[in-house]
Amino acid sequence: MRNTISKLALTASVLLAMAFTFSCSGDDGTDEPSSSSAENPSSSGITPSSSSIPGSSVTASSSSSQPSSSLGVIHGTLVTYEGETYPTVVIGTQTWFAKNLNYAVGGSKCYDNDPTNCEKYGRLYNWATAMTACPSGWHIPSNDDWNVLINYVGGSSTAGKHLKSKSGWNNNGNGTDDYGFSALPGGYGVSDDYIYNVGNGGGWWSSSEDKRYSYFDYVYSLEMGYNGDGVGLDGKYLKSYLLSVRCVQD
Numbered sequence: 001m002r003n004t005i006s007k008l009a010l011t012a013s014v015l016l017a018m019a020f021t022f023s024c025s026g027d028d029g030t031d032e033p034s035s036s037s038a039e040n041p042s043s044s045g046i047t048p049s050s051s052s053i054p055g056s057s058v059t060a061s062s063s064s065s066q067p068s069s070s071l072g073v074i075h076g077t078l079v080t081y082e083g084e085t086y087p088t089v090v091i092g093t094q095t096w097f098a099k100n101l102n103y104a105v106g107g108s109k110c111y112d113n114d115p116t117n118c119e120k121y122g123r124l125y126n127w128a129t130a131m132t133a134c135p136s137g138w139h140i141p142s143n144d145d146w147n148v149l150i151n152y153v154g155g156s157s158t159a160g161k162h163l164k165s166k167s168g169w170n171n172n173g174n175g176t177d178d179y180g181f182s183a184l185p186g187g188y189g190v191s192d193d194y195i196y197n198v199g200n201g202g203g204w205w206s207s208s209e210d211k212r213y214s215y216f217d218y219v220y221s222l223e224m225g226y227n228g229d230g231v232g233l234d235g236k237y238l239k240s241y242l243l244s245v246r247c248v249q250d
Contacts (some may be wrong), residue, residue, distance in 0.1 A: 173226025
């Protein structure tokens with residue numbers, strides 16, 4: 001019976017994900033899961049504190065030991081982690097990676113198995129892997145972390161506009177990137193073999209689990225899309241899904 005319900009939950013999640021308009025005003029994590037999710041891909045290709053990874057390496061670049069401001073964006077130190085260098089930005093009281101995580105580990109995937117897609121959009125991770133993917137001193141954001149960010153940049157109805165990158169979104173769905181967060185649409189993965197909506201939308205894991213439904217293993221995520229200025233913070237994705245990861249400093 002439980003297996004049947006889990007299969008129905010997965011099917012329902014796929015349908016929800018393919019119907020989202022991305023124009024929602026956001027969710028504070030207390031309402032019922034939204035029935036909206038990502039638009040169908042175009043024909044052209046359409047989020048608890050983490051533990052460090054054994055054997056991983058992370059360093060802060062000495063070239064930027066103090067945050068510096070440029071054009072309204074406050075840059076933090078560069079972080080080198082597992083061969084990748086990540087710019088960081090200070091947004092209010094928080095410091096964030098300024099691009100999606102691209103740490104190659106089991107439980108993660110590149111769109112079309114093409115490393116160039118991971119270089120652009122970052123990798124997609126299942127939730128269990130995402131929870132330990134950030135380097136030491138950083139973690140997957142909780143709903144509280146996401147809400148601090150959303151409120152600082154103006155609220156859920158316009159946060160997407162301010163956080164999305166200035167290029168890389170289909171159908172002129174780019175943002176103004178006022179804070180240097182540079183969100184790019186890495187899409188969503190139902191399984192290793194099915195990743196969709198790359199270029200159209202993106203979901204970023206939260207560490208907060210949705211405990212409202214005992215039979216469904218749902219987790220919250222932040223979502224943005226090409227066709228709206230808002231963001232959604234919703235609990236409709238199963239832990240087996242593949243979503244993007246942004247790390248926030250402890």
